[in-house]
Amino acid sequence: MDSLIDLFIHFLAVEKGLSRNTLESYQRDMVAYTSYLHEQGVTRIEESSRTHIIGYLLSLREKGRATATLSRNMASIRAFYQFLVRDRIMDKDPSIHLETPKIEKRLPKVLTVDEVERLLDSPPVDHPAGLRDKAMLELLYATGIRVSELVNLDKADVNLDMGFVKCMGKGSKERIIPLGSVAVQMVRHYLQAGRPKLVKGTGESALFLNHLGKQITRQGFWKIIKRYAAKANIRTEITPHTLRHSFATHLLENGADLRSVQEMLGHADISTTQIYTHVTRTRIKDIYAKTHPRA
Numbered sequence: 001m002d003s004l005i006d007l008f009i010h011f012l013a014v015e016k017g018l019s020r021n022t023l024e025s026y027q028r029d030m031v032a033y034t035s036y037l038h039e040q041g042v043t044r045i046e047e048s049s050r051t052h053i054i055g056y057l058l059s060l061r062e063k064g065r066a067t068a069t070l071s072r073n074m075a076s077i078r079a080f081y082q083f084l085v086r087d088r089i090m091d092k093d094p095s096i097h098l099e100t101p102k103i104e105k106r107l108p109k110v111l112t113v114d115e116v117e118r119l120l121d122s123p124p125v126d127h128p129a130g131l132r133d134k135a136m137l138e139l140l141y142a143t144g145i146r147v148s149e150l151v152n153l154d155k156a157d158v159n160l161d162m163g164f165v166k167c168m169g170k171g172s173k174e175r176i177i178p179l180g181s182v183a184v185q186m187v188r189h190y191l192q193a194g195r196p197k198l199v200k201g202t203g204e205s206a207l208f209l210n211h212l213g214k215q216i217t218r219q220g221f222w223k224i225i226k227r228y229a230a231k232a233n234i235r236t237e238i239t240p241h242t243l244r245h246s247f248a249t250h251l252l253e254n255g256a257d258l259r260s261v262q263e264m265l266g267h268a269d270i271s272t273t274q275i276y277t278h279v280t281r282t283r284i285k286d287i288y289a290k291t292h293p294r295a
Contacts, residue, residue: 001037002031004084008079017172029073082095110242115232122228136208140243140244143264144244144251146244150221152206153207163180187207248261251264261276
């Protein structure tokens with residue numbers, strides 16, 4: 001079945017134009033699913049059935065996997081079978097009419113403006129790595145781009161004179177986002193005094209580099225933001241998306257229109273962006289409850 005997975009991933013990459021991270025997610029899901037089929041004695045994908053899909057999802061639930069994980073796996077399995085039917089490898093799609101597990105929508109956690117300022121002020125700027133970290137955090141909060149988009153930026157993607165950054169989002173869709181003056185200043189400082197000492201003659205084109213002079217990874221940035229959150233004494237649970245959520249919420253709180261925020265975030269559907277309007281309403285209610293004398 002491995003060859004079928006390879007064909008499926010190739011199809012998603014070429015025909016659908018999905019990002020590398022999304023392709024890796026589909027591949028992990030399908031490798032896990034086909035491994036389960038092997039354990040059940042299924043050696044050919046044509047022998048798999050609706051019962052096997054249900055059994056696999058139940059096995060994930062028994063392992064304590066979250067509803068979101070089950071839902072994502074169901075989406076991967078459904079896409080896989082649709083591909084197999086499309087290419088006439090299978091006559092029927094056993095995933096048809098199977099319900100996707102309902103995901104409980106949770107409001108994204110955001111930082112207050114004060115917490116963001118403490119976080120952004122945490123990196124020391126007296127050495128190259130600190131300059132890089134400060135520039136990364138400032139750019140992330142200034143633009144709301146995804147962490148995967150941040151680490152994949154090349155030097156040529158940032159125009160400091162014009163004040164914008166160009167990034168490639170999901171589905172290979174390019175978008176241009178304005179940069180604030182503070183972010184421009186910090187990225188310029190990093191390019192002048194930090195990056196030249198990190199690049200080490202590697203000729204790497206990536207904007208943000210690790211200590212080996214190579215493109216920094218998402219995992220590397222995850223460690224960076226966790227470290228500075230602890231240093232800034234931020235008790236809110238930080239994820240790589242926290243500054244993206246905070247960017248969107250703070251814009252809306254200060255009067256930005258939803259369509260503009262949608263465009264900057266790179267959301268295909270405005271309903272995805274609307275989650276932040278719920279966040280702002282919740283925050284307003286909290287502020288009211290804490291500050292009104294008769295709340």
